[in-house]
Amino acid sequence: QMGLGHEQGFGAPCLKCKDKCEGFELHFWRKICRNCKCGQEEHDILTSNEEDRKVGKLFEDTKYTTLIAKLKNDGIPMYKRNVMILTNPVPAKKNISINTVTYEWAPPVQNQTLARQYMQMLPKEKQPVAGSEGAQYRKKQLAKQLPAHDQDPSKCHELSPNEVKQMEQFVKKYKTEALGVGDVKLPGEVEMRATEKSNVKNGDRGASAAVGAMEDKSPDQKASQY
Ligand SMILES: [Zn+2]
Ligand SMILES: [Zn+2]
Known part of the structure; x- marks a missing residue:
């Protein structure tokens, strides 16, 4: 179901x-939410920026x-989101038109062919x-x-000044201990790594390995896409 040209803030x-x-x-x-009837302004609406x-x-x-860049004017770190634009020439009757697909996010990996495969799967x-x-x-999902x-x-x-301090420590802690970035690997590579780790000999791992293996070290095992 597509939005009617007012996707801004959806979700x-x-x-x-x-x-x-x-x-x-x-x-x-009406400028309200269809789900909860509160106003648009009650919602945590963020632009891509x-x-x-x-x-x-x-x-x-x-x-x-390496995934961020600091803006020169205000020093605010910005995520260098991997926007992937694919172009496919489509033969039309007279001239060739270009059909483009823009992924607003793709995995931040070296091998962009692999990243494209991942997106398409x-x-x-x-x-x-x-x-x-x-x-x-x-x-x-991001919100x-x-x-x-x-x-x-x-x-x-x-928050009290003490609570702010505690929170800053907590943020520091999860950044060093829990934060991870997903990686994309081919089934063969995933299987090899699994074998190295566990040395388990039985089972048909090869058949079930996925191309897009998201490695996420967060404690609750949510697969995050950043
Ligand atoms: Zn709502
Ligand atoms: Zn509401």
Whole structure:
């Protein structure tokens, strides 16, 4: 189901209703959410630019700083999101038109052919193709999995100076101990690594290995796409 040209903010969590709202969905003609009836402004709506800042902040002061760039004017870390544009020449009747597909995010891996393969193996409705249901799905996941108040004390409600200090320590801790970035490997490579690790000889691992193996070291094993 596609949005009607007002995808802006789709899926953003409601700050008032929290989990009770499934995510912002603009009412056709009123400026409210179809899910919870709160106003658009009650929802944590972020533009792509703001999202990249959020992920940039996540990777700041970690071993993943190659994934971010600091803006010259304000020094704010921005996620260097891998936007992948594929072009396919389509033979039309007279001239050749170019058919392009833009993935709003692709894995930040060296081998972009592999990254493309990975994207194409995702279910259609989860491929973050610009303007599609999949792009909205990605935004929604990002809003859910990385709420601003999980890493920014100023986004929390009235913390005491001591609580701010504790939170900063907590953020530091999960950045060093839990933060990970997914990798994409071919089935053969995944199998080899699995064998090295466990030395298990039985089973038909080869058949079940997936191309897109997401390595995620977060304690709750959520597969995150940053
Ligand atoms: Zn609400
Ligand atoms: Zn809502």
